[in-house]
Amino acid sequence: xxxxxxxTLNPAIDKSTAVPKLVPEQKLRCDPPKIEPGGGGINVAxxxxxxxxxxxxxxxxxxxxxxxxxxxxxxxxxxxxxxxTAAWTRENFIVVDASNNQQFRFGMPGTTLTATEQxxxxxxxxxxxxxxxxxxxxGSLPQGMPPEFMGNIARWARQAGAKLIVDTSxxxxxxxxxxxxxxxxxxLGELSKLAGVETLDxxxxxxxxxxxxxxxxxxxxxxxxxxxxxxxxxxxxEEYIPAPAVRKRSTVGAGDSMVAGMVFAxxxxxxMREAVRLGVACGSAATMNxxxxxxxxxxxEKLFQWLLRTMPRPAPVS
Numbered sequence: 001x002x003x004x005x006x007x008t009l010n011p012a013i014d015k016s017t018a019v020p021k022l023v024p025e026q027k028l029r030c031d032p033p034k035i036e037p038g039g040g041g042i043n044v045a046x047x048x049x050x051x052x053x054x055x056x057x058x059x060x061x062x063x064x065x066x067x068x069x070x071x072x073x074x075x076x077x078x079x080x081x082x083x084x085t086a087a088w089t090r091e092n093f094i095v096v097d098a099s100n101n102q103q104f105r106f107g108m109p110g111t112t113l114t115a116t117e118q119x120x121x122x123x124x125x126x127x128x129x130x131x132x133x134x135x136x137x138x139g140s141l142p143q144g145m146p147p148e149f150m151g152n153i154a155r156w157a158r159q160a161g162a163k164l165i166v167d168t169s170x171x172x173x174x175x176x177x178x179x180x181x182x183x184x185x186x187x188l189g190e191l192s193k194l195a196g197v198e199t200l201d202x203x204x205x206x207x208x209x210x211x212x213x214x215x216x217x218x219x220x221x222x223x224x225x226x227x228x229x230x231x232x233x234x235x236x237x238e239e240y241i242p243a244p245a246v247r248k249r250s251t252v253g254a255g256d257s258m259v260a261g262m263v264f265a266x267x268x269x270x271x272m273r274e275a276v277r278l279g280v281a282c283g284s285a286a287t288m289n290x291x292x293x294x295x296x297x298x299x300x301e302k303l304f305q306w307l308l309r310t311m312p313r314p315a316p317v318s
Contacts, residue, residue: 002267004048005132005162007153008059009121010110010142011039013069014252016094016291022104030095036292037072038092040139040167043253045078047260047282047294053267056080056132058124060142062111063088083120087111094252094291103250110142118149122156131160134263137176138167138256147171154179167259177212183220184212185259191223202228202240209233222262222276224255224283232276239273241280242310244303248287253294258283261300277307 014037017030037046045057057078061069062085069089073080093106113121125135135157137150150172157164163182166173169190177184177194184194192200195208202225209221210233223231229243261282265275281304285295 002053003130003133004053004055004136004263004267005125005128005134006041006045006055006057006136006138007121007125008039008041008057008139009113009137009145009149010140011037011042011059011061011069011089012108012110013065013072013089013091014038014094014292015091016096016252018096018098018290021099022095022097022102034291034293035068035072037069037076038253038292040256041136042073043256043294044136044138044260044263045080046073046076047253047257047286048264049076049078050294050297051260051264051282051300053264054079055136055263056128058083058121060085060111060113060117060121061089062086065089065091081124083117083124085111085113085117087113094250096250096290101249103252105252110140112144113142118145122152125153125156125160132162134165134267135160135162136165136167136259136263138165138259140168141172147175149175151175151179154181157181165259165263167255177217180216181218183222183262184218185222185224185255185262187224187226191221202231205231206233206238210238220272222279224258230258230276230280232272234272237273239276239312241276241307243280244284244306246284246288246303249290250292251287252292254283254286257286257295273311274308277311278304281307 017033019028045055048055057080061082066089090108095104154176165183166176167185205223221233258279261279262275265278285299
């Protein structure tokens with residue numbers, strides 16, 4: 001299970017910098033900017049590359065920013081295919097106030113895809129020389145794209161025999177779940193909407209996840225609990241995985257890093273308990289770096305080993 005494809009429907013160029021202090025109405029002197037490719041599936045492919053697994057990234061791209069995005073991804077040695085769009089690829093901006101380490105994230109509107117361009121996304125998947133073992137659909141939908149399109153992606157994955165991992169939100173997430181997926185990574189707010197309950201907490205998250213699995217909508221739910229770690233739920237197991245204590249500098253890319261860690265472990269044939277721990281390690285390691293930078297593999301290994309040491313032993317069978 002090593003043929004992994006990621007899909008990004010709302011990519012971006014992420015620009016990050018820092019200023020001594022954020023002051024209104026003044027000209028602010030910025031640090032040299034860091035420019036990186038961004039968007040859910042693209043970040044997952046980048047993180048997998050760092051872990052040692054090559055994935056193919058499929059994403060939409062348009063205008064001069066779209067050309068820059070392709071150059072940035074090519075520089076990281078990631079195989080990719082693009083769906084050209086008339087609208088330009090968006091750019092995001094992240095500024096850190098060095099006086100208090102507060103981060104300000106400015107997300108620009110996403111690319112609008114025409115009906116023809118949307119159809120081309122599915123045609124690009126159809127044209128893959130080999131069906132993927134794993135398809136990761138991560139990130140938001142661009143403006144104007146109907147949420148049902150994510151259901152189309154889920155249907156394509158099912159027909160292709162690919163394990164679909166979805167990390168999105170809102171009606172798009174619901175549309176994918178309605179068609180059925182392999183693994184979901186919602187946060188508490190997203191899970192509460194899927195389960196049809198007003199609010200959830202760490203205590204009730206497992207029951208809500210189990211109700212979705214019982215309906216046959218997915219096989220695995222990994223609930224992201226932010227600084228509290230994650231909750232793994234399958235038909236046969238339930239486990240809370242704590243997040244290691246780290247010095248947090250930025251949360252950009254942490255969720256995508258978590259997905260990448262789980263995908264990498266699953267492709268290695270590791271049990272799900274270990275896969276989630278590697279995901280938590282990758283997500284936590286990503287928060288240790290400033291701006292839009294992803295994790296360092298040395299940090300991942302250190303945190304992963306700590307999580308393995310704290311992993312409860314399975315209860316003996318009576």
